[in-house]
Every structure is written in C-alpha cells, then in structure tokens.
Amino acid sequence: MDLDRQGWRRCLLSGAVFVVCMAGTTLPTPLYGLYQEKFGFSALMVTVVYAVYAFGVIGVLLLAGNASDSVGRRPVLLAGLGFAAASAVCFLCADGMPWLYAGRLLSGLSAGLFTGAATAYVMELAPPGGASRATFVATAANMGGLGCGPLLAGILAQYASWPLYLPFVVHLALVAAAAVVLLRLPETVRERRPLSTVRPQKPALPPQVRAVFGPAAIAAFVGFALFGVFTSVSPAFLAESLGVHNRAVSGLVVALAFFASTAGQLAVGRIGVERSLPLGCGVLLAGLALLAGALWWDLLALVVLSALVSGVGQGLAFRGALSAVAGASPADQRAAVISTLFLVAYTGISLPVIGVGVLEGPLGLEGAGLVFIACMAVLVLGAAGYLLRRPARAAAN
Known part of the structure; x- marks a missing residue:
C-alpha cells in the first residue's frame, strides 16, 4: 500500500x-x-x-x-x-x-x-x-x-x-x-546510452497502416488546426467583432477548448476506440458549424459553445486516431508511425493558421475564418465518409 x-x-x-x-x-x-x-x-x-x-x-x-x-x-x-x-x-x-x-x-x-x-x-x-x-x-x-x-x-x-x-x-x-x-x-530508464546514439527519426507509413492512417491523419490535422485558430486569432475576433476586451475572458474561451479536449479523450474509454474516430469527426463538424455561426452573427455564446464542442471533438478524434494508428502499426515501426501522425497534427496547427492570417487582409477576419471553416469541413467530411463506407477495412488494418 x-x-x-x-x-x-x-x-x-x-x-x-x-x-x-x-x-x-x-x-x-x-x-x-x-x-x-x-x-x-x-x-x-x-x-x-x-x-x-x-x-x-x-x-x-x-x-x-x-x-x-x-x-x-x-x-x-x-x-x-x-x-x-x-x-x-x-x-x-x-x-x-x-x-x-x-x-x-x-x-x-x-x-x-x-x-x-x-x-x-x-x-x-x-x-x-x-x-x-x-x-x-x-x-x-x-x-x-x-x-x-x-x-x-x-x-x-x-x-x-x-x-x-x-x-x-x-x-x-x-x-x-x-x-x-x-x-x-x-x-525510470534503466539502461541509458550516450546522446551520440540518438538518431533522427524518419516518418514511416507501412502499407498495412495506410488504410486507417488517411482518415486518422485528417481528423488530427483538422482538430489541431481548430486549436491553432482558437489560440492565435480568437482573442482578436473577440475584441474587434464582439467588443470583448477583457483578456481574462479571451484566455478563458481558449482554455475551454483544451479542457473540453481532455473530457473528449476521457470519453473514449466509454465510447470505444472504433467509434471514437468517426464520432469525433462528426463532433468536429458540429464545432466548425458553430464557429461559422459565431463569425456570421457575431455571437459570444456561439464562440464559447464552439470552443467546447470543438474541444470534445478534437479529443475524441485524436485519441481515436492515435489508438487506431498504433493498433494497425507493426511493433517495430509503431513509434515512427505515431511520430508521423504527430507531424501531420502539428502541420495542422501551423499552415492553416498562417493561411487565415494571409486571407485576413483582403477578406477580413470573419471572411478568412469562414474560408478556413469551409476547407476544414471538406476534409472532415471526406474522412467521415471514408470511415462510414469502409469501417471494417479501417478497423482491420
């Protein structure tokens, strides 16, 4: 004890x-x-x-x-x-x-x-x-x-x-x-080796992983892209479009997305890994729709609700994606495959965010946000459609 x-x-x-x-x-x-x-x-x-x-x-x-x-x-x-x-x-x-x-x-x-x-x-x-x-x-x-x-x-x-x-x-x-x-x-590492033994990791994608990796990577990309947008430009939207200049409120809105992600990841234990990835895609779509409504109607309540729903969707989808990819990977290549998934996810937290910044000039923050949402929605719909059409193949691999 x-x-x-x-x-x-x-x-x-x-x-x-x-x-x-x-x-x-x-x-x-x-x-x-x-x-x-x-x-x-x-x-x-x-x-x-x-x-x-x-x-x-x-x-x-x-x-x-x-x-x-x-x-x-x-x-x-x-x-x-x-x-x-x-x-x-x-x-x-x-x-x-x-x-x-x-x-x-x-x-x-x-x-x-x-x-x-x-x-x-x-x-x-x-x-x-x-x-x-x-x-x-x-x-x-x-x-x-x-x-x-x-x-x-x-x-x-x-x-x-x-x-x-x-x-x-x-x-x-x-x-x-x-x-x-x-x-x-x-x-906790018992047999330690010199730093000189550390080698760069190459991204890996064995053939048996490819069927499940596609939708898993898309879900991870979109979930992290949503977090990137919330973290980088939501304070500006709250201040410029909604007149919310309280920085504690801006910080809370962003924090809610991350806290909701934790709840989404914990829910995977009850929902099951096989269902969490397609369900997470559906919840991410709902979060994108709420964010579009928030941008269109300039409503703080929808921003908060979008943060919560998007966070849950990201948590469900990412933990489901991680579990599915790890389960489909050969044991001797599992770490490399998981690293590849993280590379895709962190690409999602960078390039789409820069795209929003580029479009903000000609389209305004709301217009740039709506273009971002449309692109992410197409990606999530593609991943969800694949999972619904061929769930057995995705699970088997």
Missing part, C-alpha cells in the same frame, strides 16, 4: 511538471493584441509568430523525438524546462519581432521534448496496474496545461500590473519549482 501511494505521488508530481511546461506554450495567447499595439504588426504576423512554435515542435520530433529512450527521461525533461525558461526570458526582453519569434521557437522546442518523454515518464512512475489512471494523468496534464496557460496569462494581464511581464515572471518561478520537483523524482 505504501509503495502504491508513493508511486501515485510521483506520478502526480511528474504530471504537475508536465502542466507547467505545457502552460508556457500557450501563455502568450491573450497577450498578442498587446504586442500588436506595442510593435505595430499585422494580424498576419500574429499567426506567423504563433506558427513558429509548431516548427520548433516538428523539428524536435524529427531530430530527437526518441532521445529520452536513450539518455533518460529526466535529462530530456530538464532540457525542456530549460527551453521553457529561455522562452519566458525572450518574452520578458521583447522589444521587437525577433524576440517574439525566438520565444515561440524555444517554446516549441520545449513542447517537442516534453510531449513524448513526459507522457512516458508519468506512466512509468505509476504503480503496477495503474496504466489506465496514469494515461488519464498524462492526458489531463498535457491538455490541461495547454488550457492553463491562456487562463493564467489572461487573469494576470487583466487584473494585475505589467501585463506583458508578470505572466512570464510567474511562469519562470513555476519552471524553477518544477525543476526542483523533477530533480527529486527517480529516473
């Missing part, structure tokens, strides 16, 4: 470290409007600054996504916290666009190191027989941390002094505390 209690304590502490790191990646979300006022850049540049984060994540996934399997979990996680701290320092020193780019890139490197390593670490620290609960801790820490970032920054920026500085000072303090906690936790 004491060993179980100690194991869960370590599991929860590692989850708390995970939360701190992921919160830093979304911390600037409600502050982009203030940076626009300070530096005078366009809405397009907001989306580019945001998308730089995804390029950092993709780079790490390709070059060092499996590093913690070789050198150990703690060294990789400590490096991730170091990048998180460096990102906060860049935002604190920001006096122009290069600092924002550097801060977002470092944040992406931090998330890229943490995503796989922290998930494995949380599960490995749990006591025997606790895999299901440990998966919940890792999922909640990942998405919950992403939701806590804009919520924390929005509250501090709205109700405290120094809105462009205090959120990052607080995060630096949290990162320091997380590093202390991490140093007190045990290493």
Whole structure:
C-alpha cells in the first residue's frame, strides 16, 4: 500500500511538471493584441509568430523525438524546462519581432521534448496496474496545461500590473519549482546510452497502416488546426467583432477548448476506440458549424459553445486516431508511425493558421475564418465518409 501511494505521488508530481511546461506554450495567447499595439504588426504576423512554435515542435520530433529512450527521461525533461525558461526570458526582453519569434521557437522546442518523454515518464512512475489512471494523468496534464496557460496569462494581464511581464515572471518561478520537483523524482530508464546514439527519426507509413492512417491523419490535422485558430486569432475576433476586451475572458474561451479536449479523450474509454474516430469527426463538424455561426452573427455564446464542442471533438478524434494508428502499426515501426501522425497534427496547427492570417487582409477576419471553416469541413467530411463506407477495412488494418 505504501509503495502504491508513493508511486501515485510521483506520478502526480511528474504530471504537475508536465502542466507547467505545457502552460508556457500557450501563455502568450491573450497577450498578442498587446504586442500588436506595442510593435505595430499585422494580424498576419500574429499567426506567423504563433506558427513558429509548431516548427520548433516538428523539428524536435524529427531530430530527437526518441532521445529520452536513450539518455533518460529526466535529462530530456530538464532540457525542456530549460527551453521553457529561455522562452519566458525572450518574452520578458521583447522589444521587437525577433524576440517574439525566438520565444515561440524555444517554446516549441520545449513542447517537442516534453510531449513524448513526459507522457512516458508519468506512466512509468505509476504503480503496477495503474496504466489506465496514469494515461488519464498524462492526458489531463498535457491538455490541461495547454488550457492553463491562456487562463493564467489572461487573469494576470487583466487584473494585475505589467501585463506583458508578470505572466512570464510567474511562469519562470513555476519552471524553477518544477525543476526542483523533477530533480527529486527517480529516473525510470534503466539502461541509458550516450546522446551520440540518438538518431533522427524518419516518418514511416507501412502499407498495412495506410488504410486507417488517411482518415486518422485528417481528423488530427483538422482538430489541431481548430486549436491553432482558437489560440492565435480568437482573442482578436473577440475584441474587434464582439467588443470583448477583457483578456481574462479571451484566455478563458481558449482554455475551454483544451479542457473540453481532455473530457473528449476521457470519453473514449466509454465510447470505444472504433467509434471514437468517426464520432469525433462528426463532433468536429458540429464545432466548425458553430464557429461559422459565431463569425456570421457575431455571437459570444456561439464562440464559447464552439470552443467546447470543438474541444470534445478534437479529443475524441485524436485519441481515436492515435489508438487506431498504433493498433494497425507493426511493433517495430509503431513509434515512427505515431511520430508521423504527430507531424501531420502539428502541420495542422501551423499552415492553416498562417493561411487565415494571409486571407485576413483582403477578406477580413470573419471572411478568412469562414474560408478556413469551409476547407476544414471538406476534409472532415471526406474522412467521415471514408470511415462510414469502409469501417471494417479501417478497423482491420
């Protein structure tokens, strides 16, 4: 009993470290409007600054996504916290666009190191027989941390002094505390190898995975693209179209999408993996429709409802996609296939967001958003149609 209690304590502490790191990646979300006022850049540049984060994540996934399997979990996680701290320092020193780019890139490197390593670490620290609960801790820490970032920054920026500085000072303090906690936790990789043994991972897609990978990748792409749009441009829409200038409210709206994703992922256990992917596609369509209504009629209630529904859909679809792809993959290529799925997902969080920024000039924010929604709806309908026509083939592979 004491060993179980100690194991869960370590599991929860590692989850708390995970939360701190992921919160830093979304911390600037409600502050982009203030940076626009300070530096005078366009809405397009907001989306580019945001998308730089995804390029950092993709780079790490390709070059060092499996590093913690070789050198150990703690060294990789400590490096991730170091990048998180460096990102906060860049935002604190920001006096122009290069600092924002550097801060977002470092944040992406931090998330890229943490995503796989922290998930494995949380599960490995749990006591025997606790895999299901440990998966919940890792999922909640990942998405919950992403939701806590804009919520924390929005509250501090709205109700405290120094809105462009205090959120990052607080995060630096949290990162320091997380590093202390991490140093007190045990290493779980028993046979560690030198860093020189880490090799770049090539994307892999064996023939037996292709039937299920297509719809799974589309669902992941659309879900992450929705998160990208909510995180990068929803504060601007709330302020310009709805007159909502309260940064705490802007942060809360974004946070709701991430919190709802956690709920969607947890629901997969009851719904079942086979049904969660097509159901997630349907819920994503509903979220897109609600977002279109919010843009067309300028209704805050629809924005909030869209965040909740889209988050649930993303959670259902992504966990279903991940489970389906992992189950169809050969054991010796599973990690590479999963990395390929993450590459597609993080492409979704970058390129469509930049597209919205490009279209914002000629079409306005609402028009650009509606074009984005139409494109994403076509993709989701294609994936859902495939799953409905050939569910047996998708499940079998």
